[in-house]
Amino acid sequence: MFLADLELWVQDWLDDWLIANQDSPITCTLLAELIEKFTTTASSQYAANPENISLMLLTAMDLWMALDKCSIQHYPLLSKYNPGFPVALLNPLEKDASTYGSSLLFQDVDKENSFGVQYFNQSLQHRKKWREIKAAATIEREEKKRQPQRLESKTLSRNDQLKRLIKNLEQDAANTANDTRNMKIAPLKKEFQVKLTEYQNVERDYRTRRQEQIRRQYLIVNPDATDTDASGDPNSQNVFQMAC
Secondary structure, eight states: OHHHHHHHHHHHHHHHHHHHHTTSTTHHHHHHHHHHHHHHHHHHHSTTOHHHHHHHHHHHHHHHHHHHHHHHHHOGGGGGEEOOOOHHHHGGGTOOOTTSOSEETTSOTTSTTSHHHHHHHHOHHHHHHHHHHHHHHHHHHHHHHHHHHHHHHHHHHHHHHHHHHHHHHHHHHHHHTOHHHHHHHHHHHHHHHHHHHHHHHHHHHHHHHHHHHHHHHHHHHOTTOOHHHHSOOTTOOOHHHHHO
């Protein structure tokens, strides 16, 4: 009974129901869910009957037209976009596609005249959110640039302490002419130099990854930026090179 009842309701009452409910924020959702449920059920029930399949298509199209009217009521910009139904499909059903614009609703979504771009341009709420995202991304980017600088400063200080310690040990050993102490200092100095080289490699790899991450994040919120604009801080110093 569901299919027959719905088909009769669409034929006799859909227009009046839409007039009474098209301002409701849930009407479009209700119609979309109804279309999906109806076509899913009717497709299986009517599979062996071409006449019923035709009735299903006509009923689904009536429901879709109601959904289209409701959508345009809430989002007038949609009226400028062609929903994408081929004219050959609409002509036998006597549906007029000439009222739509030439742009297809679900194609060229990245073009300037696409629905998504045009809707964003006229939406104060979305433009405000975009500005908030860009501002937050800028703050995060600057913070990411400051974090390594703080770590670099701390590491540089520790490296200086180690260098002074080794020099003091060398000076002390030279003053006392203690061969045993000299033998202990030499491996320590060599180990320090090896570790320093390892740190330099780690820092270089980290800096490369960090700058690439910053560049990608910057380009996401500033797609028109150049690689120079999106690069990290090129003037930041390499603390391990300075420590050598």
